[in-house]
Amino acid sequence: MAHWRWIHFGHYGAQGTPGGEALGIALGRMVSGISSPVDSDRGLAARLNYLTKSDAGYEAMDRAGVHVSPRTLMAWLAEERSPNKANLARLDAAYWDLRRRNVAADLKRRLHNSGRGTRVEINPVDESRVDRKRQRGEGLRRRLSTRDVNVRDLIIWDRAVDAWMDDDQAELDDIWQQICQDHLGTDWEAYAYVDSIGWDA
Template sequence: MAGRWNNFGFYGARGVPGWVALGREMDRQVTGIKSPVDSARGLAARLRYLTRSPAGMESMRRAGITARQRTIDAWVEKKQKPRRANLQKIDAAYWDLRRRNLGVEWARRLAERGTRIEIHPVDQSQVQAQNPTRVRDIPVRRMTVRGHRIWDDIIQAWIDEDGEMLDIAWDEIITDIGSDYDAYSHVASIGFGI
């Protein structure tokens, strides 16, 4: 697996495992309703999004919403307001469904054409200040990641919040760098467009 640096950070390098940065970048790209769930507008928009498909109803079940259909209908029709605990579950269900829907779209687009990833190496400014002989020359890397299987694995691991699978996928990406691939097991950040 990626992350074989012995005593990472011992000399002051700062960063996160590459798979964590990959997941964070995907999370950053998830957009949705800006209004909070406890506002009338935010609640109405989330409920519309969730109740228009069986997948939305499944997301509500995954989030732990056990209300009957007539109660959910009352929420949609603004005849009844969900309790605070259900508001939080509605918000969780909304973001779960957004991730899943975006994942499907991303998988289709990325499998067809791949995407260019920019990998920013660990921050070594503290290493430079404390022990300059320990600074490694690690350049920013830009590479195109293609392949139906790799993106399917990445997206499914991200949706499932499966860090182990994301780590395996990250390992596959960085091995294409060559012999210095392990220098990118920890990174400062990752950027890419989907």
């Protein structure tokens, strides 16, 4: 990764998130699912039904560490027994893991937008708590405005979704750096950290 401008980000009070992390957060917001909490009867039943409908669901439970006997699982499904707190957390993790995997292709399709790509809104870091003498300088402050860019590179979106699914933060960081370099001109390094990223895909 190239040398980014914000070597000591946050040291003087700047507020923001690494761009790659913000990219992952924005992707996560595209995934909908069960709104009821896992520790409610409705939320638990919905997650168990979703997870036990396919081999992929059982694989997701295995990845999340849900290792119980078929008899125990059947008792959960019949609402004869309830998982302990640790297994509730694992079931919730397994559910969202499976949701991510099941919607990945749809996320790529939405971001590809029939070849037109997706318009990305980049909100810059918040320097309001930084002493004026410690801020990035008058010229840079004028350039640190909200930026709108249209990312049409479909390979970028495929890579981003795959990295998000794999929790590969290093890859997301590299993808964000490439987006910045390709679309933000000579001041791209100033957007290594952002307040947020959004789109309407």
